[in-house]
Amino acid sequence: MRLFPLSSRAPQSPPLVTATVPSVDRRSHALGGRPGRIQAQLRLRLRLPQSNHPDVASGHIQELLAGDLSMGGIFIQCQEPPQVGEQATVEVCRPGGGLAFAAGGRVVWRRPALDRLGRPAGFGLSFERLDVRDASAIRGIIGLLQRQQALRNLDTAPVRELVLCSLNEVAGNVSQLLGTELPPEIAAFMDDHRQVGERDAFLWRWAYQGVSIPTLSCVDPRLADEVSTIKLLAVMYAVLLDDAADRAPRTPGAPAELFCALCQLWTSGEAPLVSPGDQPFLSFARRVRNELMSRVTQLGRYQEFADLLRFDMHGLVQAAYYQLLLHRCPPFVSEGEGRALTPMGIPLCLAATIDLCASPAFDARETGLLREVLAHAQRMAHTGYILTNWQQQCERGDLSSPAVAYGLASGALSPVDIDPVTGPLRANRLLGRLREARVDSHFLSDWLRDRFTLRELARRLRTVDVERILSAQQRLMWLQLSGLGLV
Numbered sequence: 001m002r003l004f005p006l007s008s009r010a011p012q013s014p015p016l017v018t019a020t021v022p023s024v025d026r027r028s029h030a031l032g033g034r035p036g037r038i039q040a041q042l043r044l045r046l047r048l049p050q051s052n053h054p055d056v057a058s059g060h061i062q063e064l065l066a067g068d069l070s071m072g073g074i075f076i077q078c079q080e081p082p083q084v085g086e087q088a089t090v091e092v093c094r095p096g097g098g099l100a101f102a103a104g105g106r107v108v109w110r111r112p113a114l115d116r117l118g119r120p121a122g123f124g125l126s127f128e129r130l131d132v133r134d135a136s137a138i139r140g141i142i143g144l145l146q147r148q149q150a151l152r153n154l155d156t157a158p159v160r161e162l163v164l165c166s167l168n169e170v171a172g173n174v175s176q177l178l179g180t181e182l183p184p185e186i187a188a189f190m191d192d193h194r195q196v197g198e199r200d201a202f203l204w205r206w207a208y209q210g211v212s213i214p215t216l217s218c219v220d221p222r223l224a225d226e227v228s229t230i231k232l233l234a235v236m237y238a239v240l241l242d243d244a245a246d247r248a249p250r251t252p253g254a255p256a257e258l259f260c261a262l263c264q265l266w267t268s269g270e271a272p273l274v275s276p277g278d279q280p281f282l283s284f285a286r287r288v289r290n291e292l293m294s295r296v297t298q299l300g301r302y303q304e305f306a307d308l309l310r311f312d313m314h315g316l317v318q319a320a321y322y323q324l325l326l327h328r329c330p331p332f333v334s335e336g337e338g339r340a341l342t343p344m345g346i347p348l349c350l351a352a353t354i355d356l357c358a359s360p361a362f363d364a365r366e367t368g369l370l371r372e373v374l375a376h377a378q379r380m381a382h383t384g385y386i387l388t389n390w391q392q393q394c395e396r397g398d399l400s401s402p403a404v405a406y407g408l409a410s411g412a413l414s415p416v417d418i419d420p421v422t423g424p425l426r427a428n429r430l431l432g433r434l435r436e437a438r439v440d441s442h443f444l445s446d447w448l449r450d451r452f453t454l455r456e457l458a459r460r461l462r463t464v465d466v467e468r469i470l471s472a473q474q475r476l477m478w479l480q481l482s483g484l485g486l487v
Contacts, residue, residue: 047089073126081110081123101137196281207235214472217465218359233292234346241320252328263317299357312350326400338402348378363463376450383447384477403439412437
């Protein structure tokens with residue numbers, strides 16, 4: 001159960017210029033002979049040896065644009081391209097700014113002027129002596145560009161709205177997150193959490209925004225901060241469950257004492273004994289749970305929604321068990337269960353039930369319809385999580401993503417690809433096949449369908465503003481995609 005995919009890196013300044021260039025050049029085989037060349041709009045710095053260019057001062061850097069990129073080389077737009085055979089060094093920036101990789105290479109062809117097909121002047125540089133880090137960075141950029149293109153291919157109004165968001169607005173949202181002041185009680189728990197886990201302050205600020213943004217419109221405004229604090233305590237417990245699952249043995253059937261103790265504590269308030277080394281962890285989890293329950297029981301409609309709250313608390317444990325199951329047995333993954341049982345942080349239904357306890361004007365007869373709305377909103381939130389995490393999960397050998405399940409169901413992958421022993425060794429091939437299967441387009445289409453259904457349901461609820469829920473999910477999706485530079 002991986003939480004909150006937004007990177008702690010604030011977006012850098014966007015490239016100063018962009019260009020539209022052909023994605024494949026007829027000389028592509030001369031740049032390594034590999035498939036996977038993709039149109040690029042990347043700023044780079046070019047260094048040429050002074051011995052070949054005596055009129056250029058030593059250390060002079062030319063600011064240029066890339067035309068396309070592959071693992072074997074790069075096409076660089078240049079009005080005065082160097083001669084074939086010359087050596088050169090490039091420093092290529094990420095799409096959102098900042099250095100991505102540096103590579104040396106040899107000029108293998110040149111186009112001195114705009115040709116009859118409208119292709120710009122420039123040259124092809126074949127990479128030489130790529131180290132592991134730079135090669136990984138190139139693969140990452142190619143994957144990012146492919147995913148951006150997949151998003152743009154879904155030419156709908158909400159997608160255009162997401163894709164064309166201003167980077168300045170994104171940076172402003174991240175700056176807001178970095179400056180968020182947490183409630184003093186949460187700040188104290190955050191400090192104590194450092195004794196049992198490794199999570200930085202940015203996660204908790206992001207989580208606080210993540211539980212505050214979707215707060216139901218029917219919550220008493222005087223209690224808005226209180227319910228956000230309660231929901232953040234629930235997120236903190238979800239993080240503890242996640243950490244306990246990471247500590248559990250990966251062997252199927254092996255005991256996971258700490259994880260099981262936390263699950264029992266969450267649902268019943270009681271926990272079995274654990275080893276002395278795990279006792280501080282369990283004691284901190286008990287403090288978090290006790291603080292949460294002492295607060296939620298003071299809300300005006302707690303007794304009315306107590307049974308629903310207990311049901312939703314069990315749902316969080318079920319989702320945690322499902323993630324542990326997939327870590328131990330990747331072939332058990334299925335897209336349907338993964339979509340239903342993989343919330344980020346806490347399920348929206350649990351958060352909403354906490355909100356209802358502080359909503360004096362809510363009509364309880366609308367609870368079922370509200371939960372139908374929340375089910376679609378939850379899927380929308382989960383889609384953002386999938387889009388921003390599936391590639392990194394696969395790269396580190398984690399095959400539990402619903403993207404992998406979709407690959408199996410669509411025929412893009414076979415069971416051999418997700419074998420627990422050999423599957424992680426095939427990460428690059430698996431990533432390539434999932435990209436070919438247009439995973440991002442598939443899940444973004446799901447997001448759009450859920451968005452449409454949610455809008456239709458909005459007309460039937462009277463005591464909750466569904467448009468506010470929808471706006472919250474669009475904002476969260478925007479933050480999730482922008483965190484990896486996809487918008």
